[in-house]
Amino acid sequence: MPPKKPKSGKSSAGSKGKGKKIQSPAARDWELSNQDHPEDIFPMVLTSATQELFDCQADEDVTGESPYKLLEKDDIIQDIKTRAAVSDFSPVKQIVLDYPEDELLLVYDRDFTYGQSFYLVLTPEAKDRILNPPKPETPEVFEKEVVKTPEPKPWISLGSDKEIDEEAFKESREKLLYKFSRVRRKFGVPVCFSDRNTADAKDDYLECASYQDSRFSIKQMQRDCGMQAVPRLQSSSAQTQWKFQKNIFTQYTPRELSVEEKENILQLESLKNFCNSVTPRVLQALQQEGIMNVFFDDWKALGTAADDGDWAGKVSEGLMLYQAFTDQKYTKDKKICSINWHPTIYGVIAVALTEKKEEQLNKSVVRASFILFYTFSDPSNPQLLLECPDDIFAFEFCPSDPNIIVGGCINGQVVLWDISAHVTRLQGTQPGKKVSVNTDACDFHQDLDDNKENKTPIVHYCAVSALESSHKAPITDVQWLPTTFEVTRMGLPVENMYNISAQVVTCSPDCTIMFWDVRVSSLVSHSASERRPIMDQKTPYSVPDTFKHLDRTWKPLFRVSLPKIDTSGEYAPLKFNLEHYTCNEANENGDSSKVIPDYSQLRLPSAKTLKALEDVNTKLYIGTEDGEIIYTDWKLGKDDSGRLQSAKPLHCFSIHHWLVNTVQRSPFFKDIILTAGSWNFAIWKEGVMDGPIILSAISEQVCTVGCWSLSRPAVFFIGKEDGSIEVWNLLEKTNEPVQIHSHVTNAKITCIKPWAASSKQHFLAVTDDIGMVRVFEIPKTLYVPSRSESLNVKKYFELEEDRLKDFLRREELWEKEKEAEELKKRRTEPDKPVISLVENEEVNVKEYNDYLMLEESVLKGMGLWQAPADTQDN
Amino acid sequence: MAEVEETLKRIQSQNGVQGIIIVNTEGIPIKTTLDNASTVQYAGLIHQLVMKARSTVRDIDPQNDLTFLRVRSKKNEIMIAPDKDYFLIVIQNPSD
Numbered sequence: 007m008p009p010k011k012p013k014s015g016k017s018s019a020g021s022k023g024k025g026k027k028i029q030s031p032a033a034r035d036w037e038l039s040n041q042d043h044p045e046d047i048f049p050m051v052l053t054s055a056t057q058e059l060f061d062c063q064a065d066e067d068v069t070g071e072s073p074y075k076l077l078e079k080d081d082i083i084q085d086i087k088t089r090a091a092v093s094d095f096s097p098v099k100q101i102v103l104d105y106p107e108d109e110l111l112l113v114y115d116r117d118f119t120y121g122q123s124f125y126l127v128l129t130p131e132a133k134d135r136i137l138n139p140p141k142p143e144t145p146e147v148f149e150k151e152v153v154k155t156p157e158p159k160p161w162i163s164l165g166s167d168k169e170i171d172e173e174a175f176k177e178s179r180e181k182l183l184y185k186f187s188r189v190r191r192k193f194g195v196p197v198c199f200s201d202r203n204t205a206d207a208k209d210d211y212l213e214c215a216s217y218q219d220s221r222f223s224i225k226q227m228q229r230d231c232g233m234q235a236v237p238r239l240q241s242s243s244a245q246t247q248w249k250f251q252k253n254i255f256t257q258y259t260p261r262e263l264s265v266e267e268k269e270n271i272l273q274l275e276s277l278k279n280f281c282n283s284v285t286p287r288v289l290q291a292l293q294q295e296g297i298m299n300v301f302f303d304d305w306k307a308l309g310t311a312a313d314d315g316d317w318a319g320k321v322s323e324g325l326m327l328y329q330a331f332t333d334q335k336y337t338k339d340k341k342i343c344s345i346n347w348h349p350t351i352y353g354v355i356a357v358a359l360t361e362k363k364e365e366q367l368n369k370s371v372v373r374a375s376f377i378l379f380y381t382f383s384d385p386s387n388p389q390l391l392l393e394c395p396d397d398i399f400a401f402e403f404c405p406s407d408p409n410i411i412v413g414g415c416i417n418g419q420v421v422l423w424d425i426s427a428h429v430t431r432l433q434g435t436q437p438g439k440k441v442s443v444n445t446d447a448c449d450f451h452q453d454l455d456d457n458k459e460n461k462t463p464i465v466h467y468c469a470v471s472a473l474e475s476s477h478k479a480p481i482t483d484v485q486w487l488p489t490t491f492e493v494t495r496m497g498l499p500v501e502n503m504y505n506i507s508a509q510v511v512t513c514s515p516d517c518t519i520m521f522w523d524v525r526v527s528s529l530v531s532h533s534a535s536e537r538r539p540i541m542d543q544k545t546p547y548s549v550p551d552t553f554k555h556l557d558r559t560w561k562p563l564f565r566v567s568l569p570k571i572d573t574s575g576e577y578a579p580l581k582f583n584l585e586h587y588t589c590n591e592a593n594e595n596g597d598s599s600k601v602i603p604d605y606s607q608l609r610l611p612s613a614k615t616l617k618a619l620e621d622v623n624t625k626l627y628i629g630t631e632d633g634e635i636i637y638t639d640w641k642l643g644k645d646d647s648g649r650l651q652s653a654k655p656l657h658c659f660s661i662h663h664w665l666v667n668t669v670q671r672s673p674f675f676k677d678i679i680l681t682a683g684s685w686n687f688a689i690w691k692e693g694v695m696d697g698p699i700i701l702s703a704i705s706e707q708v709c710t711v712g713c714w715s716l717s718r719p720a721v722f723f724i725g726k727e728d729g730s731i732e733v734w735n736l737l738e739k740t741n742e743p744v745q746i747h748s749h750v751t752n753a754k755i756t757c758i759k760p761w762a763a764s765s766k767q768h769f770l771a772v773t774d775d776i777g778m779v780r781v782f783e784i785p786k787t788l789y790v791p792s793r794s795e796s797l798n799v800k801k802y803f804e805l806e807e808d809r810l811k812d813f814l815r816r817e818e819l820w821e822k823e824k825e826a827e828e829l830k831k832r833r834t835e836p837d838k839p840v841i842s843l844v845e846n847e848e849v850n851v852k853e854y855n856d857y858l859m860l861e862e863s864v865l866k867g868m869g870l871w872q873a874p875a876d877t878q879d880n
Numbered sequence: 881m882a883e884v885e886e887t888l889k890r891i892q893s894q895n896g897v898q899g900i901i902i903v904n905t906e907g908i909p910i911k912t913t914l915d916n917a918s919t920v921q922y923a924g925l926i927h928q929l930v931m932k933a934r935s936t937v938r939d940i941d942p943q944n945d946l947t948f949l950r951v952r953s954k955k956n957e958i959m960i961a962p963d964k965d966y967f968l969i970v971i972q973n974p975s976d
């Protein structure tokens with residue numbers, strides 16, 4: 007086996023071989039000669055038999071890495087002898103015989119560099135060379151040069167000494183010496199030298215003037231001249247120009263004249279003249295101003311409301327149907343009792359469905375009651391369902407947090423929902439927004455079907471009031487207290503520290519009004535710890551626990567009862583209306599920061615720490631079942647025994663003859679209230695205790711609902727039983743509606759709610775008895791207020807008030823006059839009325855007696871006279 | 881002195897007049913019915929305006945001269961009557 011060769015050697019040989027393969031004809035390697043293989047190797051082919059014999063099988067014994075095989079000379083000779091001409095070694099027989107050494111090198115030429123697969127190395131020197139290749143030059147390896155100090159070496163002249171010799175200055179000849187002497191006698195006498203021009207004497211000199219030889223001229227092509235680059239130094243300076251001098255700050259005081267100077271000037275004649283001359287002009291100008299305003303543009307001020315320039319084409323005057331919402335599954339055989347627009351999300355309406363009339367007695371077929379949320383983008387499927395324990399008659403969104411909804415049930419309980427988990431779903435259906443609707447499985451619960459992505463989520467209610475402390479009759483109206491004030495347990499209004507709405511007022515025909523608070527109160531926390539384990543079991547999972555503290559234990563803060571004014575008994579309220587107290591103090595920091603508080607963390611503040619607000623108007627307007635409008639105070643007063651009791655109502659008017667279904671304050675005037683019920687409606691002014699300032703005529707249809715327009719102070723809408731909507735405009739016509747949209751729907755209209763979605767879109771949602779919601783778009787004429795409409799309407803109301811007062815006064819006067827007349831009549835003829843009575847009596851008796859006698863005589867004449875059995879008294 | 885007072889009284893009696901200021905050519909107020917701060921402010925600003933207006937008029941026609949200047953704003957009207965040595969500023973609130 008050939009010993010292992012250093013890899014470098016092989017690689018170099020191999021690489022050299024490779025190089026040669028590519029450029030074999032032209033390479034001038036020191037190995038190569040004119041042949042394509044050097045003389046001392048011989049390419050040959052070895053058959054596989056030979057290979058086996060010599061143990062040099064290709065790719066087995068010899069490979070690309072170890073291509074060398076040393077063969078014994080004797081073996082080769084043996085092989086030649088045995089196989090003679092067939093042997094592969096026969097061409098090299100002579101060489102092998104002459105080979106001086108005993109071993110020959112056979113190299114496996116894998117790459118066929120020399121044309122065959124093997125080659126035999128013929129000379130020992132070549133063999134040595136191949137097997138032990140000389141150490142290759144490794145030019146890459148640097149030896150570290152040791153830095154040595156240079157040694158002085160003898161100077162080798164390179165020709166520069168000649169130049170120096172040429173340039174050096176040497177004496178070319180001996181110095182000449184001239185000796186001058188004078189005669190002795192002139193010794194010490196000053197010498198006088200003078201000059202003599204050589205040109206004066208003619209032959210004193212010979213000159214050889216130079217002249218320009220015309221035969222040739224040498225032009226100097228090159229001239230050596232010394233140069234030195236000298237940097238040109240220049241020193242310069244720059245300073246920017248302050249072109250625009252601008253004062254950054256100026257501090258000044260005005261020049262003033264001292265008092266004496268002023269006095270002096272005032273005395274001056276010129277000032278007097280000035281005043282005299284100037285006064286007429288000024289007076290004229292001032293008076294001009296008083297006469298008329300020259301800059302007033304009459305044309306422009308003429309029509310701002312009527313024609314607004316940018317209306318193109320036809321403009322509808324009436325309400326246009328925008329969309330209709332209905333859902334077959336949930337609204338079948340149900341009527342809608344209450345509707346609300348979502349206060350912040352565009353295009354979302356919530357409707358409360360209740361069973362129609364008599365069906366509520368039929369308990370065997372009880373269907374779950376829901377509040378449906380519709381959005382504009384999907385009119386036939388509700389987006390969200392709120393599950394209610396029973397039918398809901400009234401519900402409201404919380405003004406500070408639109409995710410909290412409070413509702414009043416038909417069984418008298420108050421229910422709370424928290425829809426914050428589903429708000430994205432509602433918002434995702436907004437136009438233009440591409441919020442991915444995230445309906446995770448965690449929000450579904452108790453669904454019998456599979457949790458499909460498109461199933462409407464049902465939100466269970468968070469909290470329900472305690473049954474024993476709720477109303478005993480259906481709750482017909484629910485309102486949130488505004489963010490400006492709060493109420494304590496004692497019934498006193500106090501300031502609202504956090505500017506959030508956390509209290510609810512409910513009313514019900516069981517003759518009470520209750521105030522509730524949704525926050526955790528400190529008193530409840532003691533009992534809550536006991537109740538908590540029970541509550542945890544019963545509360546289903548995935549219900550938001552915002553109001554966990556209230557569930558089933560919620561009690562109202564206090565109750566207001568409504569005793570009747572004249573008689574005993576109480577009023578049964580259906581709808582009520584509070585005045586929204588606007589706090590005009592400076593602590594309105596809540597306006598800018600719209601931080602919605604977490605309702606589960608709210609705590610009821612201790613009543614002592616809050617400041618009582620004195621000027622809150624604590625009076626309510628209430629509409630009752632019997633058609634009365636009551637004006638009462640909900641502040642509890644103390645009666646004789648020291649207990650808190652509700653005061654008697656201040657006023658009661660029986661204007662409507664049947665159920666009152668609307669008591670609504672105008673959004674523009676704090677003291678104007680619209681009430682509707684039975685066959686008419688009325689407008690009241692708070693403070694005017696004599697009656698409504700406007701009372702409409704009795705109409706043929708029952709007015710089922712009324713609501714003010716949100717943008718025009720003089721416009722309001724009345725819904726009727728036959729499904730028509732009347733639009734009233736107090737500034738145009740006061741005795742009849744401006745527009746009547748008859749047959750908006752086939753059923754009775756149950757609810758109307760307007761909404762201002764944007765400055766260009768105003769909607770009116772109308773619901774009816776058969777479960778349909780219709781959204782109308784209010785035309786521009788009806789929502790753009792006319793110029794100074796608010797002022798005009800105010801004036802109109804004042805007029806009406808005056809008229810009412812005047813009317814009442816006149817009535818009184820008439821009464822008085824009538825009485826006076828009666829009295830006068832009685833005095834002038836005092837006997838007649840007395841006598842006439844007695845006289846009449848006598849006359850009658852006399853006539854009767856005459857008749858009896860006549861009867862007797864007649865009967866006697868006929869022979870039928872019978873003695874009268876009866877005893878008649880006169 | 882009395883004449884000046886009388887003039888001021890006459891002007892003040894017109895309806896809507898809020899204040900009167902008499903200013904000399906340099907813009908220093910001489911007599912006023914307003915408080916000091918407002919007077920000084922009005923005098924300084926209006927003096928510049930009058931100078932500008934006068935120079936404008938005279939540039940266009942050198943024989944012309946400014947006789948009266950009225951500045952009407954949303955809230956009130958300022959009337960300025962210039963003269964050789966002084967000028968008079970009246971601030972009026974128009975009645976409508």
